[in-house]
Amino acid sequence: MTSQEFRDIFYNGVWKQNTGLVQLLGLCPILAVSSSVVNAVSLGLATALVMTLSGAAIAPIRQLVPNEARIPVFILIIAVLVTIVQFTMNAYMYKLYLVLGIFIPLIVTNCIVLARIESFASKNPMLDSALDGLAMGLGLTAVLAVLGGIREIFGHGTLLSGIDMVFGEAAKSWVFTVIPGYHGFLLAILPPGAFITLGMLIAAKNWLNLRAERKLKGANATIVPIEGGCSPAMH
Amino acid sequence: MQFTPLFSKSESVSAIMLKVLFALLPGIALYVWYFGPAILVSITLASLTALGTEALMLRLRGRPVAPFLKDNSALLTAWLLALSIPPLAPWWLVVVGTAFAIAIAKHLYGGLGNNLFNPAMVGYAVLIISFPAQMTHWIAPHGLEQGGMAMSGFSFTQQLEYIFIGVLPGHVSLDAVTMATPLDTLKTHLHLNQPIRQIFDMPIYGRLGGHGSEMVAGGFLLGGLYLLAARIISWHIPVAFLGTLMAIAGVFHLADPAHYAGPLFHWFAGASMLGAFFILTDPVSSPTTSKGRLIFAAGAALLTYLIRVFGGFPDGVAFATLLMNICVPLIVLYTQPPVFGKKDGVSGNKSVDGKP
Numbered sequence: 001m002t003s004q005e006f007r008d009i010f011y012n013g014v015w016k017q018n019t020g021l022v023q024l025l026g027l028c029p030i031l032a033v034s035s036s037v038v039n040a041v042s043l044g045l046a047t048a049l050v051m052t053l054s055g056a057a058i059a060p061i062r063q064l065v066p067n068e069a070r071i072p073v074f075i076l077i078i079a080v081l082v083t084i085v086q087f088t089m090n091a092y093m094y095k096l097y098l099v100l101g102i103f104i105p106l107i108v109t110n111c112i113v114l115a116r117i118e119s120f121a122s123k124n125p126m127l128d129s130a131l132d133g134l135a136m137g138l139g140l141t142a143v144l145a146v147l148g149g150i151r152e153i154f155g156h157g158t159l160l161s162g163i164d165m166v167f168g169e170a171a172k173s174w175v176f177t178v179i180p181g182y183h184g185f186l187l188a189i190l191p192p193g194a195f196i197t198l199g200m201l202i203a204a205k206n207w208l209n210l211r212a213e214r215k216l217k218g219a220n221a222t223i224v225p226i227e228g229g230c231s232p233a234m235h
Numbered sequence: 236m237q238f239t240p241l242f243s244k245s246e247s248v249s250a251i252m253l254k255v256l257f258a259l260l261p262g263i264a265l266y267v268w269y270f271g272p273a274i275l276v277s278i279t280l281a282s283l284t285a286l287g288t289e290a291l292m293l294r295l296r297g298r299p300v301a302p303f304l305k306d307n308s309a310l311l312t313a314w315l316l317a318l319s320i321p322p323l324a325p326w327w328l329v330v331v332g333t334a335f336a337i338a339i340a341k342h343l344y345g346g347l348g349n350n351l352f353n354p355a356m357v358g359y360a361v362l363i364i365s366f367p368a369q370m371t372h373w374i375a376p377h378g379l380e381q382g383g384m385a386m387s388g389f390s391f392t393q394q395l396e397y398i399f400i401g402v403l404p405g406h407v408s409l410d411a412v413t414m415a416t417p418l419d420t421l422k423t424h425l426h427l428n429q430p431i432r433q434i435f436d437m438p439i440y441g442r443l444g445g446h447g448s449e450m451v452a453g454g455f456l457l458g459g460l461y462l463l464a465a466r467i468i469s470w471h472i473p474v475a476f477l478g479t480l481m482a483i484a485g486v487f488h489l490a491d492p493a494h495y496a497g498p499l500f501h502w503f504a505g506a507s508m509l510g511a512f513f514i515l516t517d518p519v520s521s522p523t524t525s526k527g528r529l530i531f532a533a534g535a536a537l538l539t540y541l542i543r544v545f546g547g548f549p550d551g552v553a554f555a556t557l558l559m560n561i562c563v564p565l566i567v568l569y570t571q572p573p574v575f576g577k578k579d580g581v582s583g584n585k586s587v588d589g590k591p
Contacts, residue, residue: 185331186365196339 009128013135019112020143020198021205026112029103030144031194035155038162040148041141042096043103046085048137050107051116053081055133058117059126074117075108082108095165112136143201150197155189157182248347251467252307255513258462259314262454262509266318269376269447273394274322277329278314284333285313292342308347312336315355315514319506319553320362321373323413326398328369332358352560353520356553363548371549372413375439376447417445418505419549421496430493444503452508459512468516471528476511477502479536487544501540510539510552520560527563527570535559 019025029047034040057077065073086104089097097104107113116136121129152159157179164172187193266274289309293300313333320329336358344350363370396402415423417439424434434440443449462468480501487495501507506514515521515535522531535555542551 183366187361190364199343 005128006131009131010135013132013137014139014142017136018139018143018205019136020140020147021202023112023115024202025115026110026140027198029106029110030140030147030198031191033100033103034144034147034151034194035189036152036162037145037148037160038096038166039099040144042093042166043100043107044137044141044144046089046100046104047107047110047113048134048141050078050081050085051113051133051137052130053133054078054113054117055121055129055131056126057081058121059124059129062122065122070118070122071114074114074122078113078117079108093166096162099162099165112140146201147194147197151188151193153178154185155187155193156184248306248308251518252311254465254467255311255462256307256314258458258467259318259455259513261457262451263318265451265454266322269450270322270374271394272391273374273398274317276395276398277320277322277324278317280326281313281317281329281333282310284330285309285337288334288337289342292338292346296342296346298346303347306347309337309341312341312354312358315509316358318509319355319359320370321413323374323394323397324369324372325401328362328366332362335361348519350519351563353514353517353556356514356556356560359553360557363553371415371419373416375414414439416505416549417448418543421504422543422549425494431496432493435496443499444505449503452503455508455512459508462512462516468512469525469528471525472516472521472532473511475529475532476515476536477507479533480507480540483537483540495544501543505543505550506552507539510535510556514552514556515559520556520563522563522567522570524567524570524572526572527566530566530570531559531563534562 017023020030026047029043033043054074054077058074082105085107086097089100089104116133120132124132149159152161157177159176159178161175163174164170167174188197263274263278286304286309289304290300293303316332316336317329320332336354340352340354340357341347341350344352393403414420420437420439421431421434424437425431439446441447441449444452459468459473463470463473481498484496484498484501488497496504511532515532522528535552535558538555538558539551542548542554548554
């Protein structure tokens with residue numbers, strides 16, 4: 001793998017084809033567990049781990065699997081990997097395991113995992129596939145972290161609450177109170193808050209893309225045609 | 236020179252909204268009379284927030300600020316929201332609700348004319364879901380002083396002190412000066428298996444609805460009749476809403492008068508009158524066809540009744556409005572009037588000569 005390929009796959013996974021903001025796949029866990037940073041990042045990392053491992057596991061056998069039976073085979077492999085992650089969390093992060101609950105086994109059915117296997121790992125070599133899974137997973141984790149952060153600050157006025165579930169009792173003092181004496185804003189914690197915040201994040205990403213595009217145009221050509229006072233991309 | 240009736244003067248949005256605001260005045264005046272001037276503070280707060288948020292959003296969206304600010308639609312949203320929430324609440328409650336209504340429910344959907352949901356009701360829903368405790372502390376009206384003290388008996392300065400810094404005078408607790416709404420009280424006591432006749436003997440009930448609040452509802456009815464007379468709204472929505480509400484409440488009341496309040500109570504309690512004339516009639520989020528308006532308002536009445544009687548929330552008008560708002564595109568699609576001159580239109584047979 002050349003360094004250019006490496007960069008392309010990584011950029012694609014984390015930003016250009018970001019699962020949370022562009023592909024909008026696997027929205028169920030995104031919306032359900034992103035009520036706090038710790039929950040969101042934990043599930044994001046668990047998904048990233050499963051995606052990396054499943055990419056690495058499926059790419060080498062891609063020529064052996066008959067095309068007609070590929071979906072059940074892929075799902076079985078993903079399920080085995082998810083079970084390993086689930087049992088590991090059960091053993092070492094029991095409290096977090098209880099909080100995330102059903103959403104850990106549900107990684108199996110998370111369409112983003114199967115989507116990357118189907119569209120990437122079943123056509124590319126092992127290292128590329130593992131990297132693609134990792135990049136996609138990290139992109140998802142980043143979105144989950146921002147989403148969880150915004151929802152936690154607006155909903156509870158804190159950040160990193162529940163960090164002790166990952167790092168033990170000593171980490172309790174890491175919880176950061178952003179707004180002291182906050183009343184709480186329940187809507188941010190409830191599913192509508194997740195939808196609204198995700199919508200804002202998607203808008204923010206589109207805006208950044210648009211700005212970058214304009215800058216590029218401005219560098220290439222000095223005159224940008226404007227129709228009716230606003231650019232076509234605004235519509 | 237006389238024009239034929241075909242030349243009618245079309246009124247500007249600004250003038251229409253101004254007339255609707257004017258129609259709210261009798262209700263607001265009665266509100267102040269029974270519950271004290273705190274409502275004026277929340278209306279002012281809501282208006283300022285609405286205008287500020289509107290200006291900010293218009294600027295961010297690159298639209299002209301002044302002409303849109305002058306259309307008074309943000310003010311109407313602010314007033315409706317302020318009238319739907321308890322007047323004696325911390326100042327941030329009405330500010331958060333109004334800002335959410337204008338910024339998210341109105342401008343993120345594309346601004347005036349494009350919002351799918353009634354912005355004021357979205358603001359109310361956000362508040363009742365997020366801050367249920369603050370949203371259920373209603374002022375007890377004049378004549379209901381509990382232990383010689385009612386919130387409405389506080390001086391205006393004392394009320395301002397509570398709204399802005401959360402301080403109550405002396406040893407008075409918030410529970411002593413506030414009460415649940417008549418609808419809420421009815422629900423709670425019915426759960427305790429008390430017969431309705433006995434519940435209605437409680438001092439918080441008046442002749443039709445709640446003491447004081449029934450008069451405010453009457454004020455809104457008066458304003459609504461003015462809107463009808465001024466042809467700002469058509470008769471379809473208020474008549475269908477109040478008619479359906481009366482029919483459903485009547486059936487339940489006749490079947491079991493000990494457990495179901497009569498239709499007049501449902502008319503004059505809660506936000507029925509405000510909803511029938513001012514909220515559901517929002518020209519943007521209600522259907523544009525006459526038949527559609529009948530279906531829309533009847534559905535809203537049905538949902539309002541179900542939420543009030545069998546649901547968990549104190550009043551159902553807001554959620555009924557939002558749920559019916561979702562149905563509006565579908566309703567409009569299926570209620571297109573037949574093309575003139577065609578016998579068979581979308582809405583079925585129409586006799587040509589007017590005879591059935």
